[in-house]
Amino acid sequence: MPYPTKQIITETVLAFIVLAVFVMIAILAVRMAPAAAANIEADSSKWDSLKMTTINEMYTKDAANQYAQTPTLMSYADQDLQQAMILEQSYFDQHEMICGTGHDVMWDSQDPDYGQDKQISINAEGLVQVHLAQGSDIYYKLTCADDTCQVADVIISDNQSLKDFLNTNCL
Numbered sequence: 001m002p003y004p005t006k007q008i009i010t011e012t013v014l015a016f017i018v019l020a021v022f023v024m025i026a027i028l029a030v031r032m033a034p035a036a037a038a039n040i041e042a043d044s045s046k047w048d049s050l051k052m053t054t055i056n057e058m059y060t061k062d063a064a065n066q067y068a069q070t071p072t073l074m075s076y077a078d079q080d081l082q083q084a085m086i087l088e089q090s091y092f093d094q095h096e097m098i099c100g101t102g103h104d105v106m107w108d109s110q111d112p113d114y115g116q117d118k119q120i121s122i123n124a125e126g127l128v129q130v131h132l133a134q135g136s137d138i139y140y141k142l143t144c145a146d147d148t149c150q151v152a153d154v155i156i157s158d159n160q161s162l163k164d165f166l167n168t169n170c171l
Helices: 006-064 072-076 079-095 162-169
Strands: 118-122 128-132 137-145 148-156
Touching: 006 072, 006 118, 006 128, 006 137, 006 148, 072 079, 072 148, 079 148, 079 162, 148 162
Parallel strands: none
Antiparallel strands: 118 128, 128 137, 137 148
């Protein structure tokens, strides 16, 4: 049997070096995965906490300012939801008719009980769920950046987007 040539030996050594590098990368990836997952979980927990705090503040402010001219939700809404709410008010001003839900979506009532107990949590879809003592559940979609959150949408009855509902019915 002939001896391996210098080229075959060099190629074999290079193949082992490449294999060793891939093994080292795999080992590092496996060791770093739990830390990366923990960082993702910590970030998710941070945002979830901030979302719930934002909604709790919104309800506290709304209960304290029951007769305010501007709905509290407006001051917590992002630009797109604000535009939909402005469209709703403009429609009412022009036609003297309601094109929206006809009730306070935050309290799911025409005559809210501002003192009722509520439970705030994050559901499986990442929405903030507010369970009111009267039995209603209101779901909020929030977007967060730079330690602040804004309400991007409210999910009203039948899993319908408030923003879409207003943009469709208040034209």
